[in-house]
Amino acid sequence: MKSNKRIIPKPSFKLQNIIQRLQKESILYTEFLELLQKATDSMYESSELEFELLLSNGLPLEFDGDFVFLKTKETPIEEQTFCVVDIETNGGSAKKGFQIIELGAVKYKNGQIISKFESLVFAKEIPPYVQEVTKITPKMLEDAPRLENVLKDFKIFLEDDVFVAHDIKFDYTFISESFEKYNLGKLLNRKICTIDLAKRTIESERYGLGFLKELLNIDVDNHHRAYYDALTTAIVFDKSLENIKKSNNSKIKTVEALIAFSKSDNVINNNQKRS
Numbered sequence: 001m002k003s004n005k006r007i008i009p010k011p012s013f014k015l016q017n018i019i020q021r022l023q024k025e026s027i028l029y030t031e032f033l034e035l036l037q038k039a040t041d042s043m044y045e046s047s048e049l050e051f052e053l054l055l056s057n058g059l060p061l062e063f064d065g066d067f068v069f070l071k072t073k074e075t076p077i078e079e080q081t082f083c084v085v086d087i088e089t090n091g092g093s094a095k096k097g098f099q100i101i102e103l104g105a106v107k108y109k110n111g112q113i114i115s116k117f118e119s120l121v122f123a124k125e126i127p128p129y130v131q132e133v134t135k136i137t138p139k140m141l142e143d144a145p146r147l148e149n150v151l152k153d154f155k156i157f158l159e160d161d162v163f164v165a166h167d168i169k170f171d172y173t174f175i176s177e178s179f180e181k182y183n184l185g186k187l188l189n190r191k192i193c194t195i196d197l198a199k200r201t202i203e204s205e206r207y208g209l210g211f212l213k214e215l216l217n218i219d220v221d222n223h224h225r226a227y228y229d230a231l232t233t234a235i236v237f238d239k240s241l242e243n244i245k246k247s248n249n250s251k252i253k254t255v256e257a258l259i260a261f262s263k264s265d266n267v268i269n270n271n272q273k274r275s
Contacts, residue, residue, distance in 0.1 A: 102120050162192060
């Protein structure tokens with residue numbers, strides 16, 4: 001006789017489950033390795049190799065004796081380096097064969113730009129509408145470095161800094177997929193979307209970068225060029241942090257608290273849509 005009991009499969013255990021726990025507490029290193037072995041998205045049989053891979057892919061892990069902790073959980077905002085990134089591409093998805101044609105980034109720490117990254121990228125084709133928006137032409141890319149080399153240099157530049165972008169989903173996903181295409185791992189850096197953060201710190205009718213640039217009187221030219229948009233984004237980010245300080249919100253002191261706040265329900269106007 002067949003049992004009427006329904007068998008419910010156990011949910012798969014993923015790396016994200018470990019990260020979520022690290023956001024709350026440190027984990028004994030031996031237990032951390034055991035958890036990595038259970039992760040269904042683990043890439044190596046050796047958990048020690050997997051741990052090294054996490055570090056190389058930008059997950060900000062650190063040791064405190066025998067325990068592993070997430071550095072961003074303990075790091076004050078003013079002591080953290082944020083890598084503010086923008087890309088221009090010749091299409092909407094790296095998985096569909098499109099690529100980055102320009103990558104720009106600035107490193108921001110405690111109100112200051114401390115370094116920058118800027119490079120065009122060789123590409124055979126740029127659709128006319130992309131040329132119109134970015135003013136990047138095929139002629140400009142003829143002598144530009146190949147994408148693989150730009151990505152390698154950027155990965156070194158990025159390190160395990162917090163990845164910041166205006167519309168994080170696009171830039172973060174596109175770069176991560178590009179990394180994977182060239183066997184450079186994938187992005188595991190902690191991340192912040194400045195659209196999300198601005199919606200909780202800056203009163204505005206819209207939150208597109210161009211609109212915020214006008215609203216905040218940001219004097220940066222060359223909109224829709226990667227480095228200059230990264231610089232504009234850094235200024236928006238700085239304004240958001242300034243407004244958080246003015247609000248005297250004692251709960252937003254560490255980087256992880258800032259990340260959580262950027263995803264919270266504290267939207268200035270709940271009727272606002274991302275734009």
